[in-house]
Amino acid sequence: ASSWLLGRGSASAIAVAEPSVSRRHAVIAHRGHDEFFVMDVGSRNGTQVDNRAIVPGTRHRLRDGTLLQLGDMQVEFFVTQTRGEIAPLDIEDTEGPTEATGLGPTW
Numbered sequence: 136a137s138s139w140l141l142g143r144g145s146a147s148a149i150a151v152a153e154p155s156v157s158r159r160h161a162v163i164a165h166r167g168h169d170e171f172f173v174m175d176v177g178s179r180n181g182t183q184v185d186n187r188a189i190v191p192g193t194r195h196r197l198r199d200g201t202l203l204q205l206g207d208m209q210v211e212f213f214v215t216q217t218r219g220e221i222a223p224l225d226i227e228d229t230e231g232p233t234e235a236t237g238l239g240p241t242w
Contacts, residue, residue, distance in 0.1 A: 141160050142157055143156050153207065155206025156206045160205050171197040174193065174195070175192070178191070179206075181206070184202070
């Protein structure tokens with residue numbers, strides 16, 4: 136199992152330059168071959184999964200195309216396969232990718 140902290144803080148595996156995102160906002164975890172989950176870790180402005188607010192400390196399954204909202208920032212979660220394996224994490228801004236990596240402008 137692997138996990139990645141999302142937030143504005145320097146300890147975040149996925150750093151976000153968005154004022155409405157907490158320093159320690161949420162964690163995305165990967166388990167098994169293709170199971171991904173998100174959990175809000177007590178953020179100030181909350182997390183939504185497919186336009187539904189989630190309760191901090193509860194785990195929610197992510198699927199390809201799931202919309203995540205962290206504070207005021209909305210992104211689409213997607214999984215890509217590289218060389219027969221699932222890539223650990225790709226998140227795309229819903230406005231569209233701006234870099235060759237497929238990551239949105241604030242990631």
